[in-house]
Amino acid sequence: MPEPHHLLRVRTNLGPLHISAKMTLSAPWTILFGPSGSGKSSILRAACGLIPSADVQFTQPLPEPQSLDRIPAYRRNLAYAPQGAVLFPHLTVRQNVSFATDIRHQPHAASADAALELFQLTPLAHRLPRDLSGGERQRVNLARAFAVPAPHLILLDEPFTGVDRSLRDVLLPLMQQFVTQQGIPVLSVTHDIEEALILNAEVFRLEHGTIIDQGPASQVLAEERARMLNLLNA
């Protein structure tokens, strides 16, 4: 199967920060890497349609390129796990995860069950968010995004905040396998070097709203390490 090429271009101004980023999502998993305040989360929010003034272009292999600017957030058909595990407080874990399928009138959808299973949430299915630990909430946040039926793109903002390392190391390959099978590209925002290295994902490095480097994780982050070493030796 030829690898799909998705292209995401985002341009927006947020106060003093001018964001202009163009990313080819060639690998199934792409990581947007950079220090806090560099505009990573804003790029995801703009892609989702949560920054009204942003200029967003999204190109899929099929059908033709499209500008997302005039398409409201709810019609963009994206999956999104925001930073800080924003859950629906009045819904159980299962209802949170099946939110996207429920509102599409697909009750008991297989995608919701699969996502609960993938993130090891089946035993917690009937709990309310207030009864979950931080790490559990974050897993529900991720599962809810992975349960969106056939999205164009999955956008994850700091996906492993609060999740302990050993569980992250178990989940990452499973998530990667899941999206590779489904053929859905993932754009994940992180400042965690390990996360990028485990996946050996395509990495875009962002500083002050501009992409300053790109390539496989081992390459991009090796350069960063070398630069840090140089700074230390100087």
Place this chain on the structure above:
Amino acid sequence: MDFAALGLTLRLASLTTLCLLLLATPLAAWIATGHTLPRRIAQAAVALPLVLPPTVLGFYLLIGLGPATALGRTLITLLGHPLAFTFWGLLIGSMIYSLPFAVQPLIVAFASVDPPTIEVARVLGASPWTVFRRITLPLSRASFLTAAVLTFAHTVGEFGVVLMIGGDIPGVTRTLSISIYDQVQELNYSAANLTAAALVALSFLALLIVYARGNRRSELA
């Protein structure tokens, strides 16, 4: 005890509460979703009955619904009689008088739904109406009870507006509070005491429901 007045008061308060919640929900939803000038003007107008003397409100309603205004003349033509001194005139007066008690708790509830919660629902495919139905409304359930109880209790206790727009017609517009006034005028203090005690009990019960629910809600949060 004036049972005709009691029945009328309960009927008026129930109908006022029902009609006001239907009207207040979209109004509060609109006011809560932005900071534009028209919204602030609407919010101030909604709160006006809180600060106006009830007699002022009643006076303008009496004039507004009467033959002196175009609206009043239209209503008289449509209905065949003036609305003043009827139950329906009383209902309109009560709705305006209690409007802030229905709208204000709902504005607070709708505005306090966390914006990120709404944003993620939208990205996951929920239209504005779906967001309102599945996120905003369920998260505001306790405030609907508050709005209903406050509206009901406030309507039960109104006096000035009722007297101005409804007069004091037994069985038609004589509510409990007016009944007490009449009983005192007739020096029938024991009857007035009984009616007044009933009103105190009713109002206390209403507030108890609101605060009991309010505390349970804060425990959940």
